[in-house]
Amino acid sequence: MSRRRAPLAVLTTVVVTAATLTASTVAHAATTTFTPTADTYVDSSSTGTNYGTSGQLGVDNSPIKRMFLKFSVSGLTEAVSSAKLRVHTDDVAGAESPNGGTFRAMTNTSWSETGVTYNAQPAIDGATLGSLGSVARNAWYEIDVTSYVTGNGTFSIGITSSSSDGADYDSRESGATTAPQLVVTTGTTPPPSGDPVFVGAGDIADSGSGDTATAALLDNIQGTVWTTGDNAYPDGTASNFNTYYEPTWGRHKARTRPSPGNHDYHTSGATGYYNYFGAQAGPSGRGYYSFDLGNWHIVSLNSNISMAAGSAQEQWLRQDLAASTKPCTAAYWHHPLFTSGANHAPDTSTKPLFQALYDANADLVLFGHNHQYERFAPQNPNGGLDTARGIRTFVAGMGGAGAYGFGTIKPNSEARNTGTRGVLKLTLHSNSFDWQFVPEAGKTYTDSGTTNCH
Numbered sequence: 001m002s003r004r005r006a007p008l009a010v011l012t013t014v015v016v017t018a019a020t021l022t023a024s025t026v027a028h029a030a031t032t033t034f035t036p037t038a039d040t041y042v043d044s045s046s047t048g049t050n051y052g053t054s055g056q057l058g059v060d061n062s063p064i065k066r067m068f069l070k071f072s073v074s075g076l077t078e079a080v081s082s083a084k085l086r087v088h089t090d091d092v093a094g095a096e097s098p099n100g101g102t103f104r105a106m107t108n109t110s111w112s113e114t115g116v117t118y119n120a121q122p123a124i125d126g127a128t129l130g131s132l133g134s135v136a137r138n139a140w141y142e143i144d145v146t147s148y149v150t151g152n153g154t155f156s157i158g159i160t161s162s163s164s165d166g167a168d169y170d171s172r173e174s175g176a177t178t179a180p181q182l183v184v185t186t187g188t189t190p191p192p193s194g195d196p197v198f199v200g201a202g203d204i205a206d207s208g209s210g211d212t213a214t215a216a217l218l219d220n221i222q223g224t225v226w227t228t229g230d231n232a233y234p235d236g237t238a239s240n241f242n243t244y245y246e247p248t249w250g251r252h253k254a255r256t257r258p259s260p261g262n263h264d265y266h267t268s269g270a271t272g273y274y275n276y277f278g279a280q281a282g283p284s285g286r287g288y289y290s291f292d293l294g295n296w297h298i299v300s301l302n303s304n305i306s307m308a309a310g311s312a313q314e315q316w317l318r319q320d321l322a323a324s325t326k327p328c329t330a331a332y333w334h335h336p337l338f339t340s341g342a343n344h345a346p347d348t349s350t351k352p353l354f355q356a357l358y359d360a361n362a363d364l365v366l367f368g369h370n371h372q373y374e375r376f377a378p379q380n381p382n383g384g385l386d387t388a389r390g391i392r393t394f395v396a397g398m399g400g401a402g403a404y405g406f407g408t409i410k411p412n413s414e415a416r417n418t419g420t421r422g423v424l425k426l427t428l429h430s431n432s433f434d435w436q437f438v439p440e441a442g443k444t445y446t447d448s449g450t451t452n453c454h
Contacts, residue, residue, distance in 0.1 A: 030078070031219045031251075034182040036172045037154075038070040038113035042121050052113035055174045056090050059101040059159050060166025066124065067101070067159040067169065068116060070109060071182045076152050082185040083149035084142050085129075085157065088178040088247075090168040091138035091239065099163035100132025100141060105148045106156035124158030135167050138239055140246050149184060177247055196293045197223025198426040199438075201399030202261065202334060202368025205244035206233035210421045211400030213440040215248035217423050221438070224293060225252050226300070228368030228396055229261025229334030231273060236264035241276040248400075256280060259300045260287050261334040261368060270304070288313055290320050295430045297326035301333040301353055309352045317353060321360035327431060328453035331357055332366035338383060339395050340416060341370030342407035355381045358391060361454040364426070364433060368397040371404040372418040373437055375447060385412050392451050394435070396424045420445040 040052040045063035058065040069085075085103065089095045105126030116122065130143040149155050161167065170178035199221050205211040218225060231249075232240035241250075249256070258281055264273040274281050282289025287302030299320065307313055321329065335347035337354050347369075357365060358381050378390030397404075403418045420443040427434040437447040 030187055031183060031185045032075070034071050034073060034184065035176060035179045036069050036182075037072045038111070039068065039171050039180060040113050040116050041065055041067045042116060042118040044118050047118040050114055050117050052116065053173060055171055057169040057171045058166055059161035060164065061162050062164035064118075065161070065166055066121065068106075068111065068122065069157045069159070069180055070111070070113075071149075071155050073149060073155065073182070073184060074152050076184065076186050078186040080146065080150055080184055080186055083144070083146045084183045085145045086140055086142050086181040086183060088140050088170045088180070088242075089135050089137050090170050092168065093137070095137040095168035096135060097161070097163060097165050097167035098134045099161050099165070100135035100167050101159040101161045102131040103129045103143045103145070103157055103159050105129060106158050109154040109156045111156070122156070122158070124160060129157065132167075139242050140250070145182070149182065155182075177243060181247070183251065195427055195429045196296070197221065198226060198293060198298070198330070198428055199223050199423050200226035200228070200256075201396045201423050202228030203230040203371050203397040203401040204249055204399035205231060205240075206401050207244065208400065208402065210402075210440075211244070211248040214398075214400050214421050214423055215251065217438050217440065218249070218252050221423070221425060223255070223425075225249075225256040226332055226366070227256065227258040227399070228332050228366055229259050229303075230263040230368060230397075230401065231258060231261065232276075233263055233401060235266035236260075236270055236272045237267050238272045238275060241272055245276070253277070253280075257291065257298075257300055259333050260302055260304055262304055265304045288316065290324075292326055294428050295326055296328045296330060296428045297321075297324040299329070299331040299357075301331055303333040303335040303347065303350050303353075307350055307353050309355075311352070314352050314356060317356045318360075321356065321362070328428070328433070329357065329360060329362040330364040330366070330426075330428075330433075331362060334368045336367035336369055336393075336395050337365075337381075338376050338379065338393050338410060338412075339367065339370050340374060340406050340408065340410045340413050341372055341395065341404055343371070343404040344369050346410070351381055354391070358389065361389060362391055363451070363453045365391050365393045366424070367393065367395045368399075370395055371397045371401050372406065372416065373398045373420070373422070373424070373447070374416040375414050375435075376410075377412040377414050378451070379412055383411060389454060394424060398422050415447045417445045417447070
């Protein structure tokens with residue numbers, strides 16, 4: 001079985017105050033994640049047995065197994081706009097199934113987790129909320145329950161299966177990382193307007209809780225999400241992504257444009273990374289791609305493969321930049337060309353990519369790898385201050401993994417911090433960009449400013 005995180009408290013989104021963020025940062029929607037107050041299952045082959053303290057839940061039709069979940073929703077102050085039930089299949093042989101079950105509302109919300117048996121089970125008597133088809137082991141699945149969860153209150157959901165090859169899920173006793181989740185969004189999120197927002201970080205999800213804190217920041221920031229690699233520790237396996245990344249940053253997957261890191265490549269060919277992100281990671285196995293946001297052309301690059309002058313990636317980059325008609329350009333990848341970090345020195349093998357960007361008058365490059373935040377003045381590929389054509393760079397490795405220290409501070413380093421996780425929010429204007437370091441709840445470090453495009 002995969003390693004699990006130690007149990008955490010209920011994952012509740014942090015509401016960030018206006019004193020921390022600018023008004024344009026905070027959306028009108030808030031998301032709160034609840035874990036069950038009770039969950040259990042019953043088994044027709046053991047009609048008097050209670051499974052309330054089991055770490056596993058099951059649905060089946062031979063023998064008959066039925067699951068029961070109960071959530072207590074409180075603290076909501078606005079109307080519910082979305083409610084999603086998320087369940088995680090167990091990481092054991094046989095947990096997978098061609099039929100993940102049918103999910104129904106229940107009128108009985110007073111049943112006790114330790115009192116339910118097959119002979120004494122509450123009725124699954126409400127409306128059908130949804131169903132799951134084939135499910136794999138050690139993976140998350142989601143059901144839309146907005147029609148049922150309409151505000152504060154207690155809600156019971158029963159799950160049955162018509163398949164004799166049933167599915168097994170993790171219960172709340174398995175720990176918060178894999179326990180069922182009810183993700184409730186309140187208020188309304190206005191459609192994106194004005195200049196696009198580009199927000200993210202690198203070095204993200206491991207067995208700690210740092211990525212929970214930074215994912216909570218993303219809950220309240222609209223825009224496209226980027227990553228600067230090392231998305232799932234320690235080895236970028238499918239299990240690492242499903243166990244660590246998926247419950248936190250994974251809820252923003254649909255709007256994420258990632259890049260891979262060296263830990264993602266601990267799995268041969270980074271197959272965990274490419275299978276998890278699919279088409280969002282660009283052409284399969286290549287790891288570099290580009291897209292446009294407003295007046296900006298943005299390039300995600302792969303610092304884990306050849307970057308030499310004349311390499312396939314470097315030649316593709318030059319052609320891609322030459323074809324762009326956008327006035328502003330940004331790029332991001334994992335290994336930093338410029339950094340004062342003590343753990344990882346500047347990686348000069350990335351210089352040909354930076355040179356190609358500099359030759360094309362690019363404006364912004366983002367890195368990860370060192371678990372800290374650092375901002376550099378605009379520089380040329382040799383690290384010289386260049387206020388005319390230089391590219392402003394950021395090391396943004398504060399996405400959740402343990403903090404690294406600084407060594408000798410490099411020339412042109414203008415701001416730096418370690419020990420505060422957060423995200424870097426970029427607002428991409430028609431001929432400039434604003435940056436803002438948004439710290440995790442309870443921390444005060446921030447950094448902000450504006451740079452014009454060339």
